[in-house]
Amino acid sequence: MPEVYNDYFGQFGGRYVAEVLRTPLDELQAAFVEAMDDSRFSAEFDEMSATFTGRPTPMVHAANSSRELGGAEVFIKLEGLANTGAHKINNAVGQILLAGRMGKTRIIAETGAGQHGVATAAVCAKLGFECTVYMGEVDIARQKPNVFWMELFGAEVRPVASGSRTLKDAVNEALRDWAASYGDTHYLLGSALGPSPYPDMVREFQSVVGRESESQIDRMIIKAGLDLAALVACVGGGSNAIGFFSPFLDRETPRLIGVEAGGTGTGPGQHAARMGGLGRAGIVHGYKSLFLLDADGQVQDTHSVSAGLDYPGIGPQLAALGLSGRVEFNRATDREALQALQFFARNEGLIFALESAHAGAEAIKLAPQLPKTGAIVVNMSGRGDKDLFITAKELDPERWKAFLLAEAGQIPQDRGDGGSRKSRGRRMM
Numbered sequence: 474m475p476e477v478y479n480d481y482f483g484q485f486g487g488r489y490v491a492e493v494l495r496t497p498l499d500e501l502q503a504a505f506v507e508a509m510d511d512s513r514f515s516a517e518f519d520e521m522s523a524t525f526t527g528r529p530t531p532m533v534h535a536a537n538s539s540r541e542l543g544g545a546e547v548f549i550k551l552e553g554l555a556n557t558g559a560h561k562i563n564n565a566v567g568q569i570l571l572a573g574r575m576g577k578t579r580i581i582a583e584t585g586a587g588q589h590g591v592a593t594a595a596v597c598a599k600l601g602f603e604c605t606v607y608m609g610e611v612d613i614a615r616q617k618p619n620v621f622w623m624e625l626f627g628a629e630v631r632p633v634a635s636g637s638r639t640l641k642d643a644v645n646e647a648l649r650d651w652a653a654s655y656g657d658t659h660y661l662l663g664s665a666l667g668p669s670p671y672p673d674m675v676r677e678f679q680s681v682v683g684r685e686s687e688s689q690i691d692r693m694i695i696k697a698g699l700d701l702a703a704l705v706a707c708v709g710g711g712s713n714a715i716g717f718f719s720p721f722l723d724r725e726t727p728r729l730i731g732v733e734a735g736g737t738g739t740g741p742g743q744h745a746a747r748m749g750g751l752g753r754a755g756i757v758h759g760y761k762s763l764f765l766l767d768a769d770g771q772v773q774d775t776h777s778v779s780a781g782l783d784y785p786g787i788g789p790q791l792a793a794l795g796l797s798g799r800v801e802f803n804r805a806t807d808r809e810a811l812q813a814l815q816f817f818a819r820n821e822g823l824i825f826a827l828e829s830a831h832a833g834a835e836a837i838k839l840a841p842q843l844p845k846t847g848a849i850v851v852n853m854s855g856r857g858d859k860d861l862f863i864t865a866k867e868l869d870p871e872r873w874k875a876f877l878l879a880e881a882g883q884i885p886q887d888r889g890d891g892g893s894r895k896s897r898g899r900r901m902m
């Protein structure tokens with residue numbers, strides 16, 4: 474068992490929660506530690522990964538891009554080929570299997586952009602759990618496609634009307650639900666943050682990305698005589714990055730580079746970069762880490778073209794690894810992410826999620842600075858189909874608008890928003 478199951482990573486982490494949440498967190502910690510020691514649990518996880526998630530996900534050599542960039546060879550881990558389109562499902566599978574072991578029958582989750590909610594709802598559908606997803610009203614309005622998919626999977630999407638009506642308020646509502654329901658309910662937190670044991674647990678479930686990458690790197694990079702120079706991943710809460718990096722954390726090489734959302738600038742509300750001096754130490758959502766806070770210590774608004782990178786805090790382990798220097802942090806702006814999306818689409822036939830395109834942008838900057846004998850691996854944490862409503866608006870606004878207007882004109886008046894929310898997923902049958 475890794476010796477890392479503890480409350481703190483350097484000065485960050487911990488478990489800062491109301492008394493009522495101590496019991497469910499203690500139970501969860503005990504069940505997690507016990508499961509990690511049980512080979513039957515890892516066999517179940519591997520079975521679901523192979524038959525439902527679609528693992529292993531491939532690693533590709535981005536040969537055309539490497540040639541154009543003219544430096545290190547670029548490789549891409551295609552995590553976006555996992556079912557539901559991103560790495561988030563690894564954590565959903567792990568936690569829902571654990572919830573089953575604990576005898577829980579109901580799963581609750583928070584979601585911002587909706588990606589975590591979609592992954593959670595899909596696994597609940599597969600394994601037969603009741604599913605409630607808390608989502609801010611503002612996010613529901615701007616992430617319609619993911620709300621649609623969650624409901625199609627049979628989940629209830631519960632609108633959150635408090636605070637700024639976004640992700641942080643959805644977390645608070647989910648915690649409130651859990652305090653009253655933990656007898657039969659598991660709270661499935663979506664990134665490597667929150668009160669202990671979530672940062673350890675989410676990292677362990679996402680470390681499947683790192684383990685697979687390690688053997689693919691051995692085959693495609695080391696055996697080919699290339700030097701593994703760097704691993705690059707985007708960082709929202711940090712789950713895809715910490716999972717991808719995890720086998721390499723105790724080594725001195727390769728360089729591990731996390732890329733945060735540089736948005737439109739470094740002013741308040743223009744970005745979501747917590748590292749590099751922009752974030753401040755604080756305690757939010759039950760853990761201590763670096764957050765974007767205003768002068769009064771209130772959580773600040775953030776901005777990113779990618780909805781999955783705009784959480785105001787960073788996972789405590791990555792914050793500590795940033796301060797210790799093992800993980801370097803850079804930023805990519807909205808514009809750089811959109812350019813990276815276009816670059817890899819044109820050169821490789823791959824659609825990066827806008828989140829992952831931040832990591833792609835870093836590879837575009839880094840590769841030309843390294844020798845041709847070097848190699849960089851980028852984690853494409855998700856695929857970009859989900860971003861159509863954002864990327865098409867950004868890259869081809871006029872024709873996209875014409876398309877949407879034509880589509881809207883084809884929806885019959887009397888069917889506009891027919892059917893109750895709960896029945897929508899099933900009314901075709």
Ligand SMILES: *Cc1c(COP(=O)(O)O)cnc(C)c1O
Nearest residue numbers: 709710711712713781828854855
């Ligand atoms: C949610 C999401 C992220 C950000 O979350 P992390 O916990 O930082 O990984 C990144 N990429 C994609 C595709 C996502 O859906």
